[in-house]
Amino acid sequence: MEKDKELIEAFTRQADFYDWDRYQNLQKPSNIRLKQLVERDLDRYLIGRSVFEIAAGTGYWGRYLMDKGYRYRGVEITPAFVDKAHEKGVLTERLGDARSLDSYPREVDNIICIKAFSFIKDPVNVLSHCDKSLRKGGRLLIWYYNKDFHILNFLLKLKGTSIPKLTPLELRHSQKEMRQMLNHEGFRILELQDYINFSYRFIPKFLRNNKVVHWMDDHLKYGWITFVAAEKA
């Protein structure tokens, strides 16, 4: 964990604010919409009864899934985030590293990873652990920051935060790269789509291609996220 010192320190500084800002602050249309999209896709793709979450954060989704009746386990590398999860009663979220196979359960029905894949250094290793951990036919659901995220990083840099260093471009994946990685591990892809705001479709194509629009409107924020659902063959 030594090499993640900077990442852990940055998230520890945000611990009090994080959960509120991402999930409770419903002033932001992008927060509401993203929650709706994640809930919709969890509903569509989760099977069986057990869910394991990689980089489980402050336990927001753990609480949500436990309330829905799932047997839930999570792993998270930032101790302050694990404390936040325990405050929510999500005691099955444990401190650990998603790059270690020891962190994973056996024969789990579903593995999820929400807005965290691009923070974990060594994504190929993580996908291989997922393959070993899932039961045959089990589902892997990942919501990840796609390459457009570099614009957000640029803006954050102007504001002087340390996040840009935590998410280097090589850890953000295009659809093609994600498809290749999953195919390489033998997963069958069920769905792979960018989360695009409805209004985004009406913006002229040349602007969309520039990606300039992404930071013009808070509504568009979740356009940085790509969702993939895959199945262990």
Ligand SMILES: C[S@@+](CC[C@H](N)C(=O)[O-])C[C@H]1O[C@@H](n2cnc3c(N)ncnc32)[C@H](O)[C@@H]1O
């Ligand atoms: C943007 S946060 C997302 C957290 C949560 N999934 C959510 O939706 O709120 C990224 C998370 O990845 C965690 N993380 C980064 N590297 C990790 C690793 N190797 N193992 C476990 N968690 C890790 C960070 O501590 C942080 O909580």
